Amino acid sequence: MSFTNYGAGHLFSKEESIASIEANSVREVEGAERYALNYAVPEGSDPQTGDLAYLLTSPEGEYFVGTIDGLEPLPAEGVEAGMTGRIISAPGWVTLTPQEVNARSADLNEFGVPIIDEETGETTGGVRAVGLSEAFVGQPTRVYDEESDTIVDRVTGTVYVAQDAQWVPEGGEGAALPQGWRENVGLQNYTDAFTNPTLRDGLTKIFIWNVFFAAFTVASTFLLGMAIALLMNDERLKGKAIYRSLLILPYALPVYVTALVWASMFNQEFGLINNLFGLNINWLGDPNWARTAVLLTNLWLGFPYWFIVCTGALQAIPTDVREAAAIDGAGPLRTIRSVIMPLLLVAVGPLMIASFAFNFNNFGLIFLLTEGGPFVGGQAQIGSTDLLITLAYRLALGGVTPSFGFASAISVIIFFLVAVISYLGFRQTKALEDVN
Known part of the structure; x- marks a missing residue:
């Protein structure tokens, strides 16, 4: 589909567009x-x-x-x-x-x-x-002439010729007929993605934010989840079953509920966060604060997953390994850094790559929390918190003239980006086999 002009006004074959024009006239x-x-x-x-x-x-x-x-x-x-x-x-x-x-x-x-x-x-x-x-x-009243490959309007006398998969008035004056047709356009969609000034600059900014969003989310949720898992793994802590149950709650709630609740809490005038801390931050209207709001919300949504994963991985680490580190004089921080972390990464490394790929395409959170906005510079196509996947959605379904072909090209680009990043990540985690 990414090699076609498939979209609004270009949904059918040329024969079907002719039939539709004649039937509608x-x-x-x-x-x-x-x-x-x-x-x-x-x-x-x-x-x-x-x-x-x-x-x-x-x-x-x-x-x-x-x-x-x-x-x-x-x-x-x-x-x-x-x-x-x-x-x-x-x-x-x-x-x-x-x-x-x-x-x-x-x-x-x-x-x-x-x-x-x-x-x-x-x-x-x-x-x-x-x-x-x-x-x-x-x-x-509009009839197709196969010999000249034109459509003639019997009422107005206008002759429509085939041009760029549309029927346009001969001579160039007047509007084209709405029924175009689908055809192969080669690499045009990919060329537009990288040569159109607005899209090129927008794609560059979105890609940088997209990578940062996915990487920061994985790092922050993993570190917070691991820290809580280490705390809950301490034998001296009482009531761990209750604490663990409460900490899993954000993960149990549907994202479409949580994201909408956080969106209301970030409201500048009536939101809980501004009222609670006496702030006047335009969380969802300022580009930088909107990105911060997205990262905070995703931290809340993501840390319970890593808490569960790290809890299981920590319990699988033999106690004699930590005891040996203590005998060698390693303190708590050195034990975590030199003993627990390497062993933990053996188990969770592939999951971190999978989590990165998921957050790289985390459509639900962005769409429900900010819808890709705020939009600055007088344009409404490329938002400050857009990911590549939300941009593809807006191009395919959100605009006045949806372009499924162009959105498909963006999706293919996303696939190759995630594939390359995942490949490099798996190559790095392969080194952890020596630790294991």
């Missing part, structure tokens, strides 16, 4: 019959995103199903119709509720069913909806 022919209409999607698909279809009943009582590919007869067996002939249910199809129809009104306004001549393969007409319960058969 259909105007009702005077005296033409009307069908009883209901909207549907294929059985098993999501009503919000599934391919749309018309379930039609002709005045003669015959049933049809209309899709972007054309109009086909619908077997009467199993079809249930109302008093007006409107189909209520049909095998293989799920009718949309009024609420679902309203939610997809924009899609339905652009939807039409072409009527295709079986012998010539040409579009001879189309079916369009009138309101919620009727559809008419009409003639297209």
Whole structure:
């Protein structure tokens, strides 16, 4: 997908874009019959995103199903119709509720069913909806000319030519038709990622922050979790079972709950943190403070995991090793640094690399806490706390004109970055085998 222009206005093939344009330009022919209409999607698909279809009943009582590919007869067996002939249910199809129809009104306004001549393969007409319960058969006002590879508007006389996977007016004056098509663009998406000035500078800043965020998160959560695990591993401490249960709670709570709670606590005017400490910090509105807020929240979310892991790893270290270090005169800090840490890293080293890879793509925390913001410099595409994965999401789904192809290119870049960093990390942890 990263080698295509797949995105808003470029979802279908060229043939499908032609069929859609012709079907959408259909105007009702005077005296033409009307069908009883209901909207549907294929059985098993999501009503919000599934391919749309018309379930039609002709005045003669015959049933049809209309899709972007054309109009086909619908077997009467199993079809249930109302008093007006409107189909209520049909095998293989799920009718949309009024609420679902309203939610997809924009899609339905652009939807039409072409009527295709079986012998010539040409579009001879189309079916369009009138309101919620009727559809008419009409003639297209925009027709494709295969010989010249153009689309001619019979009403205005405008000729549209194929250019950059879109139909644009001949001569360059006027807007292009919204129905483009998907085609291979080679390395264009990757070239844009590294040559577009805004994106190039933004990607560089995001990458530096992305690496720092993942590395700092792993280091801080590991050190805090290990410190608490060392404390809880002391035989002199009483009530360890209760303390351990309480410390695991942040890890047990869903991240979407915790992140939203922390977002409210960081509110500048009404948040708990500012009110508790008498501060007036714009935590989520200032780029640096927003990054600090993200790191603090992730520290809270991440340290219980390392507390659990380090607790198990510490209990696996033989006591005679620590006793031997004490006999040799090593103090507590020297024992931790020279004995416990090397043995601990043998067990947790690969987990640290996995944790780095997870936090490198920690979409949920960023999206729920800051949504990638704050956005500075009068632009709304590259935020101060964005990770590469949240940028890819915004490019793919968050903008006015989503670009799945470009977002896919960003995702492939992320894959190779994580792969290289993980490879280097595993090479380093291999040295720990000598310690083991």
